[in-house]
Amino acid sequence: MPTTTAVADHLKTQLRADIAALAETLPKLAPLHRLTPENPLQGVMEEDFSVALAQLQSAGIRGYQSETQFRDYYRHDRINKADLAAAMDSFPQLNAKAALFGEDDAALLRYDLYHTALLYDIEPLTWPEFYWQLNENRALDALPEDLPASARQQLMAGNASERTICRQLWQIIEDKLGLTVGFPFAPKATPTSADNSSALFDYARQQLASELAAIGISHTLPGFIGKLTGIDLMGSILTQLNRICASALIEGIAARHLPGRSELGLYGAWRQIARFDADPFLYELPDWQAIMTALPDQALDAVILQLRHLEIPQPNWPGYLRMLALDSLGWASYIHWHQAGGSADRTIPVTLADLLAIRLTLERLWLNQACRETWLIEGKLSRLQAYFGKNPAEFVVRRKLFQGDLPEHCTGQAEILTTLSGSARHDAGQWQQLALEILALEWASSATPLLPNAADQGWRLFRLCQYWGLNAEAVSRLEPARLTGALDLLNGFTPQLRSRIWLQAYENHYRDGLLSAIREQWLKQRLILKPRLEAQVIFCVDIREEGIRRHLEALNPAVETCGARGFPKLEITAQARKQTLPPLLARLDLSLYRDTLAALPGIILSSPFYVLRLLGQFTAPRHWQGLARSLGRQGRRNRTVAFNLQSAISRKDVEQLAGFFQALGLTENFAGLVVLVGHRSTSSNPLYRQAYHCAVCANAHTDGMRQLAGLLNRPEVRGKLAEHGVSVPPGVWFTAVTHDTCRDTLSWHDSALVPSAQQAVFERLQQHFSEAASRNALEHYHQLTASPGKLNAGEALIHMLERSADFSQARPESGHAGLATVIIGRRRLTKAIDLSRRAALVSYDAVSDTDGLKLSGHFSALETAILPISLSLYFSVTSPERLGSGPVADLNPLGADAMISGNNGDLRLGLPREIAAGHEAMRLLVVVEGDPALVQALLAGHERLHRWLNGRWLHLIVVAPFSGEISCWLPGSGFTPWQPAPMTMPDSAAAYSVPPERPPLNAVDAA
């Protein structure tokens, strides 16, 4: 027989494993200043996309855009009927092509039913909504406004009035379904008697049992108590938890941190200070001293102690802990990042168990208070079970009251009972009487399959018939069984399934448009003779560079552009740290936050300067921005380590440089002029600046690019590069330019050093660059919804400059919001296609990469940088409250580490609303030019990417380099040939990428 200690050890081991497994499902939230994108759902990506999203829905995380948004896309031809049909076909369980009313009646297919359910809101109504529709919205007097013209024509064919048509239709539906509601649509409670009252209370006890059994599965104990009392226990618990976590883990502003955090960890340090906290005393939390004294030393023991005390069934522990972590998702993710070794200078031993132990202890304290005050019982499962087992009437009244489902007259009485009587210990008769009334009402209106319900089945069928153009006569010919059969199908067509179909249809539409354009381009490019190259321009793969690349190529066909997966960071080039403020100013700004007494003279003396800053920012923002930038530059110059042109380059640096060119496929045939284009984003007051940061090249800095160009112009460096297969002829000149993606301005570096032989080409290139930047600004301007009116390219450029200088601007540029696809291949695949700043273009020569090593590098970048950005955008749009950061104006920075909303809240995970605005949530589409067999073989080496592909977290397309054949990755089956959708595409290659608000852009004709 195992000893007690052995059982305890086993339990701890089990719990440790459960918490470790839980941690794996959490995202990792790195401090914001690190500027590294983290995949918000990395933990759940082992599951299939739709399965994971269905699981997350229980935690309040929405995985798809709203149907309203998808319908908007449909109205703007971003999704069409054929896309929806194709998406439905990919769900065999729908059997969409079958006849709706049986084989003998093929007039309507199941497809029609689903299509109508997708396009129109025919959700079941609650009783109050149903009454409102009939009595206030006059649903029986007029046809719906959004009725298709054909349906309206069909219904109105008999010259009857709309009122007659609707009433006759409703009447026939009532008859067919056997509805007994009738006019005037008032709820009728089933009369209660002694016999059925016991049945009703048995029904209530069943509900209670199911609610209690779901603790740890779908809700927590505070959630259960909240449902019955309306008390916001979570608010009280999380306020304390947030405060403790911030004090222990957030650096920057606070001068005092949780004492002992480095030695004792989060839980241990909190335990030390908790005994001095007057909160429990002032809140009058029962037994708080005993509870705090009994806390064990180890967090894991505390978790076990509290879970046992709360009497959470042991099998439900993992689920319960998961829900607790999801309640504080921000902190849990932040701790997970720390625990996973994200912080190199980590001095605070913090674990997820610490967070859970504190949370459970606070939960116990607050549950005790709520239960004692309301029912005079202890806050644990068995006591609640016993109490409500004896008083089911109170359970019924409270549950319905705080769900907000009660009719008005019952609500008033229920409020009186809950506030004045408090519990069923007082006025038991009144509780019972009201509970019986509520139960009888619920019984009468319950949507059980056996009892057809007017607000559910009746209403949905009524609307369906209207949208199909079926009048009363047509419906009268249908058997009731067929109608109820259709309703059953509709019930099976859940919102989750509809969202999956919408998303797939949207993605397919985009994919087919893009691939059609690529195929057309592939065929066309074969016939075009390449002009002699004047210059090669190397950009970052950031989507914000796609526009300027396209315009530059259109302006000068003798220019070839490449997309580099980051620029080499060499030991020899001393990268200056990014600086936005002179150091003195930074110290002054910071001191005013921290030292109150010392700030007094600072405030009085510096106030004229701050007033001047404010006036400058408001009255002459562009000039002020210029002044601030020049001050910043001055400071940077002082701190930049001088680049020594004479120092010898290391072997490692040479290898890096060679790898850079090899990844681009640029090892020979250099043009006379090669331009390295770095990029940055300048805005005056970006609260969330990492959103404009490039995760791929880390915004290759001005000085770094300049030094890189200088290095590549050195003959000995070229000599060493030649040893690695990169042959740069002596006549080639490297130069650097920085593109400001917000302002669309260009800063050329060391223009004076360009040799005279290249001067003419260089000057022409500069002109073309300027023109391309203006055109790019115009496109950018169109993407920003706030942009007023119609401007020309020059005016758009000025608008972007003003936008960048406007320090109140929450969305100075579109950032990565447009990200939809990554195209890894030669530029010839996409050269003349308007990708509307939605594509990251990675240069890759599949012909020379026979072993797939270069492609493997691109896959790694995809995994670590581009996919996290894409998913972060996706979920910031679909679930802005849980996985986004909300409005920028609500954010409150926690130092430079994190953000909260308002006064005291959980850490915000994703992107703010303004930054994610304009993103159309879709899974990343990766197009690779390469041999399908090679790509498949490479995926075996990239296990995560392979799993994610099979889990449908992204899509992969391969374009064969020689044949141009296109294949799509089918999860579980590998590559299958892509067939263009058999539909008439109303939108050209350009239209698929045009947002609804924006007019289509003309495709660029490179030829």
Place this chain on the structure above:
Amino acid sequence: MDALVILIPLLPLLAALWLTGTVLCGLPGNTPNNTLSADISKGALMLAAFLAIALAAASLLGKNTGSFSVGQWLGSDTLNIRINYQSNGLPVFLAALFAVLLAMAAQFTAGCFLPAVGKTPLHIGLCLFASAILQLVLSANAIGTLMGWQLTAFCALGLTVYSHRCLAASASGLTIFLVQRTGDAGFLLGAGLTYAWTENLNWAHLSSQLHTLSSGQVTSIGLCYLLAILAQSAQLPFSIWLPRTIDSTLPANAILAALMPHTGIYLLLLLQPVFEEALLPRILLGVVGFSTAVYGYFTGLAQTAARNALAYAIAAQLGIMCLEASLGFWQLAAWHLCAHAAVRFWQFLNLPVLQAALDETGARPHTSRPTASRRLFVACLQGFWLDLFIGWTLIRPIRRLSHDLAFFDRHIVDQLTGNPQHRLYLNPVLAQPAGTLGNSGGLPGKLTNSAAAVLQWFDKQLALRGVGKSGIDYGRKLGFIANKIERLLLGPRYLALVVFITLLVAF
């Protein structure tokens, strides 16, 4: 130039009314292509700022007479309340500063939200707040200041709740409103005593008549106004409202936390002669100011969020201002007030600069000084439990008392009187059979039924069949009595009483 002063609070008020009109009439507001509300609020506030600067310049050049009277608002016997404004000195300079900052807030508001977000209510709140705070600063008498004072509180409530992000914003808005209302009692009492003893409510008149008052009277007036000053300037124990402003959106937070509490200090500067004469209020002011500075300093030490740190830093500096005034450094307090408002406003709108500053100074991880004691740290972290303490000492007992009274009402009083509300809830009006409407139990119910029957008879006999001669005679006599009562009520003391009772009830 004096006449310009009237336009300074009037322009934002007109803008607020215009915007309200556009909302009520359903005119297009702030759609992606229509920035009407932003343009109107920006335009009005910029014009007000320009006028305020012009007035301040005229004041510096000695072109103003010092006050401007629009006309009489209320007059009866010796009571003469005029709408008059100050056009010289600190009020004008402070109004110029506030107007400039508010114009900037309006411009910031225009840019910091997505165009699709309905910003018109925010702009209305902003214009109304601007009008109120400028009225408060420029008014030359207590009634005008009180009007601005009250309106700023309403606007604070609206601007905080505008965020409607969560229940916390609503609760915070209500806390700000209620805590500041505590000061109203002091302000009203102070104004009442001032009128009772000097028969005038002008600030200048109060200063000039102080020598006619006894020290007890001056101390009484000072203590009353002190309560108002402490509540408005977030001094202990009223400091709890200042961090609650963080739940509002950023531009609203900037004006509520960086401008609004300074109006309390402004009132203190306005009443400088009173506090110079009254020792007790001055000592109290110093003690409370010092305590607030210490409280703000220590609480600020444990704050990890930028806006929270700013809120407590503001509280500490406001405490120092009170201390300066208490020690007689009035000029320093005035400079401190203006400088502090500007700097804190800038800091709120430039939060990202903090992140940049942290990067630049390499202050991460911030080298934390060793904590003196765990007890002190917990106190700092929990803001010395000020919220809870107030809740524990005031709110919780009152809530329990109200619960007990409600219980008594329901179980004792309602049973005796027939419990009409209970019946109403159990039997919804529409569900009752015809003819039983208004059939209530208990003595009051029966009395009501009888009264209704009498009135119905009266209606039938008199109103429907025509008015007889006796009815006209009775009506004439009733009119005579009513006129007598009206004459009595229009006496100055009764009128003043009615005005103050009305204001008390209203606010």
